[in-house]
């Protein structure tokens with residue numbers, strides 16, 4: 001087989017609509033259009049209860065390494081590293097075996113991580129695997145690296161070698177369900193169908209979180225569709241603290257901050273980005289908010305440095321306050337007011353403090369999720385879903401532009417939405433055969449045949 005050129009690799013990735021599957025949804029053809037020394041495959045999967053990446057690495061090691069080699073070819077990288085936890089034993093063995101069999105050891109290696117949160121934060125992963133500190137407001141590119149989620153690299157391999165677009169996604173369904181499972185489903189499948197396939201809820205009143213308990217989003221109803229960045233559906237009783245934290249309104253958050261913040265700095269002490277030497281001080285933000293201080297610009301602009309990992313709220317704060325929420329709100333307000341994100345300055349002065357790592361089992365216990373920390377093996381998805389609602393924006397950038405009409409028949413892999421010319425975005429494809437029954441600026445609805 002003739003190896004594709006760099007341009008062909010990027011073009012096929014763009015055509016297939018590959019985006020960062022780890023959560024960011026950044027278009028892969030843009031991210032990989034760079035020149036770096038090393039590509040880091042992110043298989044850390046640090047969100048509690050989510051099992052997708054560890055299963056993909058164990059089941060599809062050769063495809064993953066192929067995707068990594070293609071990403072290295074696109075970026076000119078001489079080295080590829082798969083960062084994964086040592087506890088993913090099957091994945092470690094199978095990847096190691098494949099590296100040996102294919103004689104890749106001079107170019108590709110594994111970096112084994114301890115079981116802590118947030119090992120999958122790319123700033124933390126780069127520090128762990130390469131010993132390099134990404135400057136504040138910077139990117140992995142600033143230290144000669146590209147970081148790509150392992151599921152994204154599987155999509156890269158399928159796009160380049162088989163011209164196969166991104167139409168499906170592996171999703172862990174866990175929490176208060178009878179049979180925690182992982183299902184590979186077409187994009188647009190309603191989350192409720194996955195919950196039903198996992199045996200249904202075990203509690204009478206539950207809510208769904210799309211993603212993990214730390215960074216996932218509470219969804220308004222179970223009709224919300226699976227998108228390219230959906231790694232998990234977490235089902236929890238409505239009164240569970242993980243749900244309740246997401247239901248607090250802004251006014252209540254502010255009231256609590258004003259009255260309850262002890263100014264103890266525990267939130268800053270635990271903050272992984274602060275530990276990397278970045279000037280992110282959640283305690284100062286909380287103090288400012290409580291006292292009505294508006295002049296502390298360093299603290300306010302520092303909110304741009306927040307990864308929204310949630311550790312300050314869940315693990316740091318003894319008063320059950322939510323500095324992560326405050327950071328997120330402030331970031332959105334600064335962006336809406338047109339305040340630019342500062343450029344990367346000098347290197348950080350301090351280094352990561354390994355002793356302050358938060359072990360995952362302790363985090364799971366703190367979250368009240370220990371009873372739900374169960375395996376979620378891959379099972380076939382056998383439910384019939386009458387309609388798929390496929391969003392035209394499942395990625396960073398602009399929504400795709402619908403290219404199908406109501407009444408039109410589509411086959412699996414057909415293009416539904418085109419990338420806007422010259423803009424940041426990604427194409428969207430059909431995951432199933434069917435008839436288009438509705439087209440809006442937001443989504444294409446397909447009646448499944």
Ligand code: SF4
Nearest residue numbers: 271306307309310312
């Ligand atoms: S959510 Fe909290 S702990 Fe995480 S990066 Fe932001 S301020 Fe730091």
Ligand code: SF4
Nearest residue numbers: 261262264265267317
């Ligand atoms: S940990 Fe909580 S109480 Fe302490 S400074 Fe931070 S927000 Fe305030």
